[in-house]
Amino acid sequence: MEHTNIKKIDRHLEYIVLNMDTKRTLDHLLSTSTLTNPVYTRIMRIPYSDDANRELVEVLKKTSGAYGKFISALHNTQQYQLVQTLQATENNAAHVASSSSTPASTSNSGAQLRDIYGGTVHINIAHGNMHTSGASGQL
Incomplete structure (x- = not known):
């Protein structure tokens, strides 16, 4: 291999x-x-x-x-x-x-990330708030 x-x-x-x-x-x-x-x-x-x-x-x-x-x-x-x-x-x-040439200051209104191990955990980040499976917290 x-x-x-x-x-x-x-x-x-x-x-x-x-x-x-x-x-x-x-x-x-x-x-x-x-x-x-x-x-x-x-x-x-x-x-x-x-x-x-x-x-x-x-x-x-x-x-x-x-x-x-x-x-x-x-x-x-x-x-x-x-x-x-x-x-x-x-x-x-x-x-x-x-994406190594992408500037660090690129803005995004939100992103959805996936836990690569479970595939069922979703984290939504939008405007500084984080929401995961019914829990939320401030970033």
């Missing part, structure tokens, strides 16, 4: 480890020949899913071209939040790079 993709995964490692469906991900990666049978069996024998997920990620980091196959496995097993989290990392990096 390329270094930039390893960094994306490392940035969200704990979230991936805690939320990935081990069996479905492993099954898909085996079916696409991303993993060998011995590696699949070894990881499946790990009793705790977070430990198995951590081991799977470590194996994938050492596998050439595995990032795209990993994203595909997550998508094809309907683990969309994990895909979204990793893609948000890509989009955030692209946004930072493209």
Whole structure:
């Protein structure tokens, strides 16, 4: 796996480890020949899913071209939040790079931000007031 993709995964490692469906991900990666049978069996024998997920990620980091196959496995097993989290990392990096020449004094009447881990937390910031899930506070 390329270094930039390893960094994306490392940035969200704990979230991936805690939320990935081990069996479905492993099954898909085996079916696409991303993993060998011995590696699949070894990881499946790990009793705790977070430990198995951590081991799977470590194996994938050492596998050439595995990032795209990993994203595909997550998508094809309907683990969309994990895909979204990793893609948000890509989009955030692209946004930072493209907006680096934007002056700091740019004004905005409001913005909606999304928590990249949950996808359900919305923060509306408008005219100095912050509103989140029924709570509000002054910035």
